[in-house]
Amino acid sequence: MKPVFDGSFTQQEPIPDAGIAAALDVLRGGRLHRYNVAEGEAGEVALLEEAFAAFTGARYALAVASGGYAMSCALRALGVGPGDKVLSNGFTLAPVPGAIASVGAEPVFVEVTEDLTIDLDHLARLAGTSGAKVLLLSHMRGHVCDMDRLMRICDAAGVQVVEDCAHTMGAAWKGVPSGRHGAMAAYSTQTYKHMNSGEGGLLTSDDPVLMARAIVLSGSYMLYARHRAAPPSEAFEEVKWVTPNVSGRMDNLRAAILRPQLADLPRQIDRWNALYRTVEEGLRNTPALKVIERPVEESIVGSSFQFLLPSFCEARIGAVLDACAARGVELKWFGRAEPVAFTSRYDSWRFAPPQSLPETDRILAGLIDMRLPLTFTVDDARLIARIIREEVSTVALAG
Ligand SMILES: *Cc1c(COP(=O)(O)O)cnc(C)c1O
16 A cells, blocks of 8 residues: 555644733733723734844834735835836736736736746846836745845846745845845735734835835824834824825734744744755655755745656646645646636736746746645655655656
8 A cells, every 4th residue: 555645735733822822812801903002001013013023133014914915015115006017926926916916016027947036137137128116026935036136136227126025934045034135025924824823914124214104004093103113203204194094904813823923933944944854855866856956045944845847748747746636645736727726827817918938837837836834744744755756756657
């Protein structure tokens, strides 16, 4: 009998007891709205923002309703509006072009490389010719590009960078935390990301005017003085009159759940990376399978795993997916023409002008993806790698 894996690729760990206790306190107090604080009380959201700013090293942090909201809020704070062009990754998930569309702007997609990072040569060309003044850079699936070169390209072209760190909360490039290169950075605390509050997001920046705009946009009314990781009141003087309220606040319940998770994140990152490196090791030297080599400059958070089957046609990829699924290993394929579950492609985002990305087409045609939730053990990771290795080998040898 071939061994079968019986874990769930969508099952996360429980909320830590400290988070449950803090959440019950918030519920008992009844003060769920972030600005509903008792005398002398900071409130869970303001404390979370302060802790997140310290964690990333950003001067300012703002907690919001979702990662998607954080991205659209950053674009609005940068003044992106209807008809503007915004550069972004051709390979990412739907909320990224969705954030661009939400402010009436048009995504201009950049090719992906075989390292699964944004193609910097293509970016350099488009930065000069597209007319875009902003890049919404998605660190898709946690793969970080050469951030020094990216910033040189964008600075030279006068393009401001918003980093989508939904998959890189806790990651770094040459020791600089992900999110610390661009003008603003957006994070998600949705269930499948690195901290789990069901829904939620965070936005960071060092720029007092951008952050003052973001805070007013998020729905602070004139209560911005209750923030802690925020610019001083002077920064709001102009901003408060001219910035619309586009409500998207986080509430104290979610922040209470998140604060203990943030304190635990470094330990969780080590656990994710143990799973990741186990799968990586187990898949090396599999015929027809290309492991994505991670550069030494990158400190990763291995919460998902990708590999390429560059020579396989659609039928063979289908055979691998079916055979792995029959043994309990749920793989996603980014090459599928129809969007399925969380995988969709730039050509399925038909709200954007049609664009042609031949390199991205070629790479996505062989790109396989799986989640590595922390409910898996290192032994599970070993078994998963073994199953994939066996089934890919079988299909490869079938000629
Ligand atoms: C999940 C995700 C987001 C947005 O997060 P939400 O909190 O679900 O809005 C943004 N970018 C990427 C790449 C994501 O996977």
